[in-house]
Amino acid sequence: MKPIRLPEPPSPTMGVPEIFENGANSVIRRAVVIGNGFPGSENQSLGLVRSLGLYDKHVLFRVTRPRGGINDWLHWLPISLHKLLYYIIRRIYSYLRFIASRRRRLAPLPSEKGGSVGLSSILEADSKRIVNMARESYEKDGPLLVVASGRDTISVASSIKRLASEKVFLVQIQHPRSDLSRFDLVVTPHHDYYPLTPQAQEQVPRFLQRWITPREPPDEHVVLTVGALHQIDFAVLRSAASTWHDEFAPLPKPLLVVNIGGPSCHCRYGMDLAKQLCTFLTNVLVSCGSVRISFSNRTPEKVSNTIIKELANNPKVYIWDGQEPNPYMGHLAWGDAFVVTADSVSMISEACSTGKPVYVIGSERCTWKLAEFHKSLRERGVVRPFTGSEDISESWSYPPLNDTAEVARRVHEVLAERGLRVRP
Known part of the structure; x- marks a missing residue:
């Protein structure tokens, strides 16, 4: 009689069935995103979920404030x-x-x-709904990944963790200004810790320093990034290049993309910057094949009107009017170089993920944490100031910012330490 030959144990390289591991409850198969209604904030959470392979298996909850009037x-x-x-x-x-x-x-x-x-x-209702979701589906789908971003999401996210601590893994993006132990992981840029620097301590009155966040250096709960997380990666850019091929492929090269945001409390500007930008763009037109300009929904009307008046009649320049499909992704995929106003960490981070030349205008007007962000990018050689004397046909490169993928890698590491893993 031939001996019975048992099957070989599964190879680690081919994946281990859940029965040989910690069971079905060790696998994360879906995610909840808690947003605040602002694209720049929600985009960070969605970018991380996408990088973890759960973009098609997430549910978006939104915490929004009443707006207008009082x-x-x-x-x-x-x-x-x-x-x-x-x-x-x-x-x-x-x-x-x-x-x-x-x-x-x-x-x-x-x-x-x-x-x-x-x-x-009131947002406590959202936390209860998500907790019930985590509890009811735990036996079938394992723990729930919760990703939240923005100040208004902190209380609901931490409530979920408190009520269902063993059934959720909570990632809070942007510093929560509270006890970090309330979260499994906090993702925040280096410049959020600017208040701890000697320079910042000199800028803040002593009686206010205890209220400045953060008050302690980052601990094991914190993953530091250079810029903002987002959904842009090479796969997304390849798809956008194909989608926008017919519109952008025929354009004369090099293509200079100009993304204009709007003034903020830490980066104030107005007509002065608009006029300076027009002068600088006019100076570099000789080295451009084409120029594409887009405004954000934060761009003041007087700024956009000035730029349209000065540049719209130039045959090399096209200004998106906000009516046709937004060409933003096509710009990232097909642009040979970028000029971005200094106010937007998100737009700068996305442009810097391409590895192409990125010029920033207005960084000298930035203060506080935003000034620290621009300083770090310049020291890394990722951006250069836009002066109007550039030769746009001259290409230069740098290691693309890859914050989202690096954070996803850290999430995998922390999950593994707890006997958990993500399986899309």
């Missing part, structure tokens, strides 16, 4: 308190209208989105 004065409050105060104010206003009109029935005023604002709209 809300512009309440935005500094924690979002739950902001919503509660807004609800109370609306109810009082509605009651006063009721008294004035002698109505018998009290009806809430419609919200900006057409619904009514009630206590159920």
Whole structure:
């Protein structure tokens, strides 16, 4: 009788069935993204989820503040308190209208989105919903990956971790300004720790220093990046190059792409920068085959109008009017060089992920953490200041910023330390 030959144990290189590992509950198969309604913030969470291979297996929840009117004065409050105060104010206003009109029935005023604002709209309801999702699907789908970004998502994300700590793995993007132990991992740029530098300590009055975040150096919970996370990688650029081929392939080279954001509290500018940009672009046109200009939704109308007036009639220049499909991805894929205003960490980070020349205008107007961000990019040789004397046909390169992939790699490492892994 021939001996019974048992099958060989699975090879590590071919993957180990879950039965040989810690069981089905050691595998993360889906994600929840908690956003705040701002593309620059949500894009970071979506970029990480994409890099982990879970983009097609995620659900987006959004925590948004009421906007307009008195809300512009309440935005500094924690979002739950902001919503509660807004609800109370609306109810009082509605009651006063009721008294004035002698109505018998009290009806809430419609919200900006057409619904009514009630206590159920306070964000704790979202945390409970996500916790229930994690608990109900744990046996079948394993732990839930939760990725949140932005100040307004902190309380709901940390509540989820507190209520279902063993069933979720929580990644908070951007420094949460709270106890880091409330999160499994915090992803934040180096310049978020600028307040700890001697230079920053000199800029902040002593009585305010204890309120400046962060107050301690990064610990094991923190993954530091150079810039912002995003969804741009070579696969995305290849796809965009194919999608926009017919429009961009015939353009004369080199193609200079100009991305214009808008002033912020740490990077203030107006007509002066617009006029300077027009002068510099006019100077470099001789070395350009084509120039494509795009504005963001934060660009002041007076800035965009000035640039349109000065450059729109030049045959080499095309300015996107915001009506046709957004060519942003096509610009990243087909652009030979980029000029980006200094206010946007996201647009600069995405341009620097291409490895192509990136020129920044307005960085000398930046202060505080944003100035530190630009300093770090210049020291790495990733960007150069736009002076108007550049030869755009001259190409130079650098190791592309790869923050999103590096953070995804760190997430895998931390999960492995806990006996977990991601399986799309």
